[in-house]
Amino acid sequence: MAKTSYLCWSLLTFLLAFSTQSAEMPLNMTQGVTEISQQVYDLHMKIFYICCAIGIAVFGVMFWSIIHHRKSKGVAPAQFHESTKVELLWTALPVVILILMAIPATQTLIAMEDTSEADVTVLVTGSQWKWHYKYMDHKVEYYSLLATPRKQIENKLKKGENYLLEVDRPLVIPTGKKVRFLVTSDDVIHSWWVPAFAVKKDANPGFINEAWTKVDHPGIYRGQCAELCGKDHGFMPVVVIAKDQADFDLWIAQEAATQAAAKAEELKLLSMNMSKEELMALGEKTYMGYCAACHQPTGMGIPGVFPALKGSKMALEDLPAHIDIVLNGKTGTAMQAFAKQLTLSEIAAVVTYERNAWDNNTGDVVQAADIAKAQKP
Amino acid sequence: MSTVTTDPHAHAEHEHHGPAKGLKRWLYTTNHKDIGTLYLLFALTMFFIGGAMAMVIRAELFQPGLQIVEPDFFNQMTTVHGLIMVFGAVMPAFTGLANWLVPMMIGAPDMALPRMNNWSFWILPFAFSILLASLFMEGGGPGFGWTFYAPLSTTYSSDSTALFVFSVHIMGISSIMGAINVIVTIMNLRAPGMTYMKMPLFVWTWFITAYLLIAVMPVLAGAVTMVLTDKYFGTSFFDAAGGGDPVLFQHIFWFFGHPEVYIMILPAFGIVSSIVPTFARKPLFGYASMVYATSSIALLSFLVWAHHMFTTGMPVFAELFFMYCTMLIAVPTGVKVFNWVATMWRGAMTFEVPMMFALAFIVLFTIGGFSGLMLAITPADFQYHDTYFVVAHFHYVLVTGAIFSIMAAAYYWLPKWTGHMYDETLGQWHFWCSLISVNVLFFPMHFVGLAGMPRRIPDYALQFADFNALISIGGFAFGLSQLLFVWLVVKCIKGGEKATDQVWEGAEGLEWTIPSPAPYHSFTTPPEIK
Ligand SMILES: [Cu+2]
Numbered sequence: 001m002a003k004t005s006y007l008c009w010s011l012l013t014f015l016l017a018f019s020t021q022s023a024e025m026p027l028n029m030t031q032g033v034t035e036i037s038q039q040v041y042d043l044h045m046k047i048f049y050i051c052c053a054i055g056i057a058v059f060g061v062m063f064w065s066i067i068h069h070r071k072s073k074g075v076a077p078a079q080f081h082e083s084t085k086v087e088l089l090w091t092a093l094p095v096v097i098l099i100l101m102a103i104p105a106t107q108t109l110i111a112m113e114d115t116s117e118a119d120v121t122v123l124v125t126g127s128q129w130k131w132h133y134k135y136m137d138h139k140v141e142y143y144s145l146l147a148t149p150r151k152q153i154e155n156k157l158k159k160g161e162n163y164l165l166e167v168d169r170p171l172v173i174p175t176g177k178k179v180r181f182l183v184t185s186d187d188v189i190h191s192w193w194v195p196a197f198a199v200k201k202d203a204n205p206g207f208i209n210e211a212w213t214k215v216d217h218p219g220i221y222r223g224q225c226a227e228l229c230g231k232d233h234g235f236m237p238v239v240v241i242a243k244d245q246a247d248f249d250l251w252i253a254q255e256a257a258t259q260a261a262a263k264a265e266e267l268k269l270l271s272m273n274m275s276k277e278e279l280m281a282l283g284e285k286t287y288m289g290y291c292a293a294c295h296q297p298t299g300m301g302i303p304g305v306f307p308a309l310k311g312s313k314m315a316l317e318d319l320p321a322h323i324d325i326v327l328n329g330k331t332g333t334a335m336q337a338f339a340k341q342l343t344l345s346e347i348a349a350v351v352t353y354e355r356n357a358w359d360n361n362t363g364d365v366v367q368a369a370d371i372a373k374a375q376k377p
Numbered sequence: 378m379s380t381v382t383t384d385p386h387a388h389a390e391h392e393h394h395g396p397a398k399g400l401k402r403w404l405y406t407t408n409h410k411d412i413g414t415l416y417l418l419f420a421l422t423m424f425f426i427g428g429a430m431a432m433v434i435r436a437e438l439f440q441p442g443l444q445i446v447e448p449d450f451f452n453q454m455t456t457v458h459g460l461i462m463v464f465g466a467v468m469p470a471f472t473g474l475a476n477w478l479v480p481m482m483i484g485a486p487d488m489a490l491p492r493m494n495n496w497s498f499w500i501l502p503f504a505f506s507i508l509l510a511s512l513f514m515e516g517g518g519p520g521f522g523w524t525f526y527a528p529l530s531t532t533y534s535s536d537s538t539a540l541f542v543f544s545v546h547i548m549g550i551s552s553i554m555g556a557i558n559v560i561v562t563i564m565n566l567r568a569p570g571m572t573y574m575k576m577p578l579f580v581w582t583w584f585i586t587a588y589l590l591i592a593v594m595p596v597l598a599g600a601v602t603m604v605l606t607d608k609y610f611g612t613s614f615f616d617a618a619g620g621g622d623p624v625l626f627q628h629i630f631w632f633f634g635h636p637e638v639y640i641m642i643l644p645a646f647g648i649v650s651s652i653v654p655t656f657a658r659k660p661l662f663g664y665a666s667m668v669y670a671t672s673s674i675a676l677l678s679f680l681v682w683a684h685h686m687f688t689t690g691m692p693v694f695a696e697l698f699f700m701y702c703t704m705l706i707a708v709p710t711g712v713k714v715f716n717w718v719a720t721m722w723r724g725a726m727t728f729e730v731p732m733m734f735a736l737a738f739i740v741l742f743t744i745g746g747f748s749g750l751m752l753a754i755t756p757a758d759f760q761y762h763d764t765y766f767v768v769a770h771f772h773y774v775l776v777t778g779a780i781f782s783i784m785a786a787a788y789y790w791l792p793k794w795t796g797h798m799y800d801e802t803l804g805q806w807h808f809w810c811s812l813i814s815v816n817v818l819f820f821p822m823h824f825v826g827l828a829g830m831p832r833r834i835p836d837y838a839l840q841f842a843d844f845n846a847l848i849s850i851g852g853f854a855f856g857l858s859q860l861l862f863v864w865l866v867v868k869c870i871k872g873g874e875k876a877t878d879q880v881w882e883g884a885e886g887l888e889w890t891i892p893s894p895a896p897y898h899s900f901t902t903p904p905e906i907k
Binding site: 044047055058071072079087090094102110112153154155198201205207209225226227231235303305331333 | 441442443444448449452514515516517520521522526528529532533535536616617618622623624657658659660661662663664665666688689690693696697700701704705707708711712714715716718719720721722723724725726727728736739740743744747750751754755756757759760762763764824825827828829831832833834835836837838839840841843844
């Protein structure tokens with residue numbers, strides 16, 4: 001017995017030593033940065049304390065009997081086996097406690113679900129495996145992709161501070177304003193979650209959900225997709241930057257201007273030809289960012305799930321079909337439409353890349369103009 | 378099957394004969410004890426296969442970054458681990474216990490439908506062979522989670538989905554047949570004088586569980602069939618583009634899934650209600666209220682399914698309804714825990730292994746119940762949902778709940794089954810190793826979840842690293858500890874101190890009146906109950 005308890009103690013100290021190392025991980029739910037998230041936190045703690053109190057009372061009684069009412073103490077067992085009074089009491093008492101819990105829960109819930117009178121509305125669309133943000137009152141929209149380099153995930157590079165919680169283009173919202181999120185999906189169900197706002201809403205394909213937040217302090221807030229959405233579910237983070245109104249206005253104006261300029265540039269590019277080297281370089285970059293998750297960096301795909309592009313008939317021969325599938329995707333499969341996600345030149349480049357990389361050496365060169373032609377028959 | 382009819386001995390009830398010899402005995406058997414043993418051994422095997430998958434998961438999560446498996450395979454591991462543990466380990470183990478115990482407890486010679494009993498067991502190995510084989514298909518096995526939400530399981534799944542659907546159908550048929558058998562047996566074969574309100578609680582809880590099974594397994598069958606037709610035959614039940622709704626899938630699934638949770642815990646309540654009085658040497662407190670509590674839990678279980686779906690975007694009214702109903706379940710569950718504690722109060726307790734597992738069950742299941750209550754609070758659920766907090770919650774109710782109760786049952790009735798006492802020292806080792814490791818495994822998950830780690834991810838942010846390493850260590854230790862159990866069971870089957878008929882000083886009930894090991898046919902003449 002002594003040996004057992006010695007073992008237990010050494011294990012316990014080992015565990016404690018372990019847990020002190022991870023000082024950076026908070027041990028509790030975040031209080032967040034909004035009124036709602038604070039209310040949720042308070043609710044969480046209230047229920048937690050109630051549970052603790054009940055637990056201490058019940059287990060207290062139980063351990064009291066374990067210690068005192070044991071045969072080795074020579075006690076004779078009592079024989080009572082029912083008491084309507086006591087049984088009624090411990091049916092009724094929990095009901096009262098539950099009602100006390102339900103009241104604040106109901107209040108918070110009703111506040112959380114009131115999405116009316118929003119100042120800013122953002123359409124949030126999940127797709128395998130990235131988020132798309134569209135400001136409904138501005139001409140601004142963009143995709144937000146995981147920014148952690150592949151090499152860090154594969155343990156070939158040291159992992160950065162915000163490993164897996166960083167994106168190329170975060171969502172930007174103004175502080176002090178009610179921001180409404182319309183949440184939907186292009187493919188499977190995702191769930192848009194920012195713990196600091198206590199907002200988690202499923203993105204259902206074909207339906208639009210609503211959520212809202214009002215952030216008081218500027219800052220960077222990180223979250224993740226919460227609903228299993230396939231292979232790279234663990235790799236689609238959410239990053240939101242809250243800026244005060246002036247900064248936000250500046251940012252959105254700039255962003256709108258840049259996006260308008262890019263569109264104009266696109267049109268200009270139509271009349272110009274890029275060299276094959278330029279196309280291959282841009283194509284590789286685009287491919288790694290948008291296609292490699294499924295078709296793999298080697299172009300080999302994943303047998304039975306995502307087809308190989310290396311040596312594929314479409315990539316070697318049928319150019320119109322190739323352009324078409326990249327532009328419009330294929331309904332009923334994971335192959336999504338890229339017409340809105342990529343610029344004409346990016347699509348031209350990625351098609352060129354796929355037709356020349358991995359020994360696909362077709363020699364084909366596709367220009368933005370070809371894509372534009374394919375788009376408007 | 379012709380095999381069933383060609384054996385003339387299999388059903389000859391009145392002869393005093395032993396079982397057939399060799400493999401045939403097990404293949405053709407219609408004996409409730411043989412079938413019970415088959416179920417239990419099958420469940421144990423599945424427990425280790427599903428456990429091995431959990432080890433793969435924990436090995437991958439030991440450190441941040443991708444080390445051992447690809448994300449795709451990781452998803453297949455979480456999916457198949459869940460399916461195997463639910464349908465292959467916990468449910469068959471309970472059915473095995475029902476087979477062994479229900480006839481002995483109600484004074485019956487056997488189950489009422491012995492041939493169906495054989496059939497309901499023997500289709501299971503096929504179901505799980507199909508499921509496991511699908512892992513080796515091109516494109517891999519099912520990777521959409523054991524909850525197989527559409528459209529991830531329809532449009533976006535690999536071709537092994539057809540095999541998945543087929544195997545779930547077989548599991549469902551097996552469960553339904555098992556449930557029918559339990560109901561028919563209990564309704565018809567009780568010994569004279571054994572009224573419903575005199576049945577042992579294990580029989581009561583299984584009786585109610587069987588009704589739950591019959592009610593919801595067809596719903597699951599419907600869900601998988603719709604997945605099948607959506608994927609292969611052009612229907613759009615769950616596809617908005619064709620007028621369907623992906624959230625409809627979740628409603629159907631959880632209408633099955635929530636009662637399913639109680640299917641996996643009600644028999645556990647019955648087990649604990651048998652063990653605690655024996656080792657407290659005092660009758661169970663509040664027998665009648667236990668029965669009523671079990672029934673109310675079963676009824677309420679049909680009204681709470683959408684608490685798994687608070688984030689799907691339901692109207693506030695629905696969210697409130699499901700929140701209140703879910704909170705209500707705490708009341709009958711509380712009654713049970715209070716009754717167990719009251720049973721111990723002023724008893725004369727001893728702490729053999731079955732009692733230790735039962736006590737651990739009471740404490741740890743209650744912790745799982747507390748986190749369940751927290752999850753019921755909709756606004757807080759928005760933060761907990763789909764995080765490790767949920768993973769912690771359901772492993773507390775399923776591992777330290779259901780599986781601990783099964784362990785307790787195994788220790789409690791092993792002497793009756795084998796005729797030998799198990800090795801108490803080894804059993805205590807198994808208990809303490811399991812108890813410590815299981816908490817190292819699952820308790821930190823609460824913190825990881827609250828800190829914001831989503832479930833079902835193969836890689837995670839750096840802040841979660843230390844806790845995940847700790848959890849993995851707990852996982853490996855828990856897995857290894859279970860080998861002690863196998864060793865103990867083998868030892869107990871082979872020999873050991875001879876068990877008396879009553880086995881435990883405080884044990885009461887018909888199964889303790891017959892010899893140990895129990896004769897091949899328990900009660901050929903029904904006992905008289907006063
Ligand atoms: Cu996602």
